[in-house]
Amino acid sequence: MAKTTSLQQLAVGIDIGGTGTKFGIVDRHGNILFSGEISSRNHSEVEGFIDELHGVLYDMIEQAGGPGRIKGIGVGAPNGNFYSGTVEYAPNLPWKGIIPFAKMLEEKFKLPVVLTNDANAAAIGEMMYGAAQGMKDFIMITLGTGVGSGIVANGKLIYGHDGFAGELGHTIIIPNGRLHEGTGKLGSLESYASATGVRLTALEMLAKTNEKSILRDIPPKRIDSKKVYEAAMQGDKLAKEVFEFTGQILGLALANFVMFSSPEAIILFGGLTKSGELILKPTRESMEINLLKVFQNKVKILVSHLREADAAILGASALVWEMKTA
Amino acid sequence: MAKTTSLQQLAVGIDIGGTGTKFGIVDRHGNILFSGEISSRNHSEVEGFIDELHGVLYDMIEQAGGPGRIKGIGVGAPNGNFYSGTVEYAPNLPWKGIIPFAKMLEEKFKLPVVLTNDANAAAIGEMMYGAAQGMKDFIMITLGTGVGSGIVANGKLIYGHDGFAGELGHTIIIPNGRLHEGTGKLGSLESYASATGVRLTALEMLAKTNEKSILRDIPPKRIDSKKVYEAAMQGDKLAKEVFEFTGQILGLALANFVMFSSPEAIILFGGLTKSGELILKPTRESMEINLLKVFQNKVKILVSHLREADAAILGASALVWEMKTA
Numbered sequence: 245m246a247k248t249t250s251l252q253q254l255a256v257g258i259d260i261g262g263t264g265t266k267f268g269i270v271d272r273h274g275n276i277l278f279s280g281e282i283s284s285r286n287h288s289e290v291e292g293f294i295d296e297l298h299g300v301l302y303d304m305i306e307q308a309g310g311p312g313r314i315k316g317i318g319v320g321a322p323n324g325n326f327y328s329g330t331v332e333y334a335p336n337l338p339w340k341g342i343i344p345f346a347k348m349l350e351e352k353f354k355l356p357v358v359l360t361n362d363a364n365a366a367a368i369g370e371m372m373y374g375a376a377q378g379m380k381d382f383i384m385i386t387l388g389t390g391v392g393s394g395i396v397a398n399g400k401l402i403y404g405h406d407g408f409a410g411e412l413g414h415t416i417i418i419p420n421g422r423l424h425e426g427t428g429k430l431g432s433l434e435s436y437a438s439a440t441g442v443r444l445t446a447l448e449m450l451a452k453t454n455e456k457s458i459l460r461d462i463p464p465k466r467i468d469s470k471k472v473y474e475a476a477m478q479g480d481k482l483a484k485e486v487f488e489f490t491g492q493i494l495g496l497a498l499a500n501f502v503m504f505s506s507p508e509a510i511i512l513f514g515g516l517t518k519s520g521e522l523i524l525k526p527t528r529e530s531m532e533i534n535l536l537k538v539f540q541n542k543v544k545i546l547v548s549h550l551r552e553a554d555a556a557i558l559g560a561s562a563l564v565w566e567m568k569t570a
Numbered sequence: 571m572a573k574t575t576s577l578q579q580l581a582v583g584i585d586i587g588g589t590g591t592k593f594g595i596v597d598r599h600g601n602i603l604f605s606g607e608i609s610s611r612n613h614s615e616v617e618g619f620i621d622e623l624h625g626v627l628y629d630m631i632e633q634a635g636g637p638g639r640i641k642g643i644g645v646g647a648p649n650g651n652f653y654s655g656t657v658e659y660a661p662n663l664p665w666k667g668i669i670p671f672a673k674m675l676e677e678k679f680k681l682p683v684v685l686t687n688d689a690n691a692a693a694i695g696e697m698m699y700g701a702a703q704g705m706k707d708f709i710m711i712t713l714g715t716g717v718g719s720g721i722v723a724n725g726k727l728i729y730g731h732d733g734f735a736g737e738l739g740h741t742i743i744i745p746n747g748r749l750h751e752g753t754g755k756l757g758s759l760e761s762y763a764s765a766t767g768v769r770l771t772a773l774e775m776l777a778k779t780n781e782k783s784i785l786r787d788i789p790p791k792r793i794d795s796k797k798v799y800e801a802a803m804q805g806d807k808l809a810k811e812v813f814e815f816t817g818q819i820l821g822l823a824l825a826n827f828v829m830f831s832s833p834e835a836i837i838l839f840g841g842l843t844k845s846g847e848l849i850l851k852p853t854r855e856s857m858e859i860n861l862l863k864v865f866q867n868k869v870k871i872l873v874s875h876l877r878e879a880d881a882a883i884l885g886a887s888a889l890v891w892e893m894k895t896a
Contacts, residue, residue, distance in 0.1 A: 504830055
């Protein structure tokens with residue numbers, strides 16, 4: 245496929261999050277020329293949200309040289325489907341049901357729109373501008389409130405037959421394990437290796453043992469992954485055990501993912517990665533122990549070095565450069 | 571990529587198994603025009619084996635119109651690596667270490683050779699001639715003495731960065747579960763959902779309960795998956811529970827695979843599939859229970875309808891049609 249786009253073309257990247265929607269205008273080298281943000285929660289109807297977004301973003305497009313310079317708009321959204329361009333039953337967004345988001349934006353902006361889920365967008369961003377540059381096989385895992393993932397094999401994102409591939413956060417790692425309140429499933433990766441999971445593990449450990457811990461001075465309601473991290477950094481044994489346990493489960497899951505697609509690297513992103521070696525060390529150890537020999541000591545676990553605010557916009561805009569030119 | 575091969579061209583397919591090596595000459599439509607088999611165990615040195623293979627197969631090639639009609643040779647082998655053309659440390663073959671199999675055959679036959687592992691070859695065979703025709707996203711799982719797998723996404727086999735992707739039999743399904751004597755790992759899919767696994771589950775259930783079972787009349791050494799199947803077909807409750815348990819674990823594993831690559835279908839192949847609904851019913855139920863809602867009631871579990879003897883040769887020969895023409 246010959247690349248026929250000229251270097252002067254620009255792309256719009258939009259990242260729709262549960263709280264805020266970030267957007268920017270990006271050149272082919274990943275320079276964010278303009279950027280902005282609006283709330284995702286001001287409008288109970290998606291039409292109102294799109295009107296507001298259009299108002300702010302269209303001005304920005306004019307400043308950047310007008311719509312003629314824009315190759316297209318890339319959107320990353322929770323539960324976004326690449327094939328249909330819809331956002332389906334996203335639990336953290338105010339708009340319910342199946343939203344034909346790409347189509348609505350296309351009609352509003354008169355520009356081509358490509359949409360995928362946020363973790364897939366992040367994976368493409370890493371491939372074009374981040375830690376996965378030059379890689380054809382890697383897995384991106386976002387460890388935030390939940391666990392998202394984007395999988396690249398043979399240089400292409402895996403969307404699956406229906407556009408929903410890459411829900412690694414919902415794979416079952418501990419059969420009959422912890423209940424995930426959102427999905428009703430038992431023992432999924434997300435129920436352990438997310439900020440929510442770290443909080444629950446800490447509460448469980450506090451309840452099950454008499455071990456001294458500075459976390460006991462905090463009301464249970466206020467204990468979150470950040471508090472557990474701070475306690476661990478102060479040498480709190482129980483808090484360190486929480487990360488040890490979390491890493492063991494994450495590492496086991498990563499081993500399974502490696503034996504599936506044999507990636508060159510696994511790239512971690514999101515809040516939990518700020519815990520650094522506290523979580524990375526047990527994760528790495530557990531992954532290696534559970535890997536078949538032929539995979540051992542081969543797969544890099546990397547932490548994304550893109551700024552969190554930029555990565556979302558970059559990832560979404562990168563979708564545009566991947567679009568087939570009409 | 572334009573297909574420049576003419577319809578008259580033929581391909582050689584070779585399937586190297588632990589006991590026998592099957593080979594055949596196949597046309598583009600999957601008709602096996604000639605076929606034969608030699609033992610894999612007659613020669614402790616791979617050179618001797620290749621000499622014998624060349625002797626028999628070259629005569630066959632002459633009968634089929636000579637080497638000019640042959641586009642290439644496709645080989646499926648345990649532990650075969652697509653990128654390097656090597657067979658590496660295959661536990662069930664008499665030749666140890668890393669064997670540059672593709673290169674050795676190329677020099678002997680003066681024909682292009684492409685090699686991959688047996689399960690990957692089977693997946694390509696299913697895509698070209700079997701249950702996966704027209705599918706771009708599917709997973710092939712062979713349930714035999716062990717558990718092999720081939721994964722197709724975006725219409726291409728997933729080889730991973732090193733050629734070793736698709737070792738789904740070694741993913742850990744029950745953490746700290748049953749020991750796999752070959753790998754030393756605990757709780758892998760293969761340790762449960764293989765003929766070996768069925769035998770071990772039966773022995774465990776016989777040891778742990780006092781339940782009446784016709785399997786108790788058979789010396790433990792002689793109990794194998796076929797005996798368990800026969801007992802189950804006679805209504806033996808314990809034997810049926812063995813398949814129920816095996817299916818539960820297999821189904822959980824399949825759910826995880828679906829949430830990875832969202833295939834249109836999972837195609838099962840090999841000895842254990844002969845148990846039919848005894849294993850398929852609990853497998854299907856367990857898969858659906860463990861799937862996230864967005865994946866439920868979408869993924870077909872199909873049993874390969876290729877004859878076992880043909881499938882191996884067809885799969886290996888199909889590799890040749892996938893080769894890039896020089």
